[in-house]
């Protein structure tokens with residue numbers, strides 16, 4: 001008889017002596033793995049390893065690789081599976097694992113120890129918990145209180161932009177219009193221009209125009225004056241027009257947008273996202289920008305997704321740099337109106353008859369609207385149903401479903417309890 005397939009697990013383990021670190025690994029045998037760790041440390045009781053979390057997964061190696069990629073900056077050494085640990089990071093690891101399409105079920109979850117002393121991890125800002133805010137509140141605050149000072153990491157720009165066919169850039173003028181300064185020192189240059197300068201000839205770009213905004217915190221140490229940097233073939237020059245602030249809506253920036261730019265590429269300020277999206281979409285230009293992950297389920301942006309004026313790019317972006325170049329998290333995604341061929345995220349969509357969707361991922365709210373989760377999508381359900389932003393990132397609107405014609409987020413109540421925001425879609 002054929003041997004039944006072994007179960008596969010992803011686990012997070014921690015030594016009682018190393019509270020600022022944890023190990024994230026894979027195993028077929030949770031019991032044996034823990035025993036091995038504890039044997040390694042000898043008989044000493046004060047270096048006891050315990051599981052913080054473990055779950056069954058469909059493919060432990062693939063999940064482990066995704067975790068490595070996702071949390072690359074939180075690994076102590078790239079050769080080891082040790083990750084920085086504090087309670088907010090721990091929540092991020094678990095959230096990522098549970099939302100991953102290969103997740104099957106949780107098997108161990110350590111109850112939170114309220115008395116546990118958790119140190120601030122090396123090279124990170126205080127956690128959201130330590131600052132007494134949730135991610136949601138931080139994002140809302142960012143939208144209201146001009147908290148725009150998040151800097152894009154070079155690797156995130158490279159990871160997304162390298163996915164597009166090189167012909168997209170050929171003979172094009174790229175415009176980076178939200179504080180994307182260029183300096184002789186790479187550390188004072190925004191990741192966007194840096195990437196385009198490095199690939200200027202390879203992409204066959206016609207021109208690169210970047211503006212520095214004078215009104216912010218001056219994160220790139222470029223002094224208060226707004227300026228325009230242009231790279232035109234081998235010629236590079238900087239202009240400081242009288243009274244120019246570098247704001248994306250300054251008449252001079254708008255003139256460049258209208259007359260020169262072919263593709264706009266940047267990470268605009270979170271506090272001005274609504275105006276920025278309106279401007280860029282009305283301009284009719286191609287764009288590739290970073291914005292909040294909540295946009296597809298936020299009233300101000302839903303109609304753009306519904307009308308096919310914007311769609312998700314390839315990647316999410318979760319980590320940014322603060323003015324002090326420390327890593328900080330903020331859940332964002334790439335958005336674009338450049339065609340995405342064979343969207344890799346299609347594979348996350350689980351489109352099937354309603355009755356085949358597992359019970360725990362489908363339910364009806366108090367208004368009898370069907371709610372589906374975990375990228376499950378019914379293909380035999382004629383009425384509108386509510387989804388989160390994840391199926392939108394995975395291209396559900398390119399698979400014969402449409403957002404129904406109301407530009408509002410859907411807030412479901414189940415037994416009177418409010419659920420997170422969604423959007424209503426329907427099979428076409």
Ligand SMILES: C[S@@+](CC[C@H](N)C(=O)[O-])C[C@H]1O[C@@H](n2cnc3c(N)ncnc32)[C@H](O)[C@@H]1O
Nearest residue numbers: 148150151152178179213216247248267268269
């Ligand atoms: C999220 S940060 C991104 C900075 C840079 N583009 C990057 O990707 O690293 C947004 C930047 O936009 C700047 N900003 C704020 N208001 C602006 C405006 N009206 N026009 C242009 N930039 C603005 C902020 O000061 C901040 O530097």
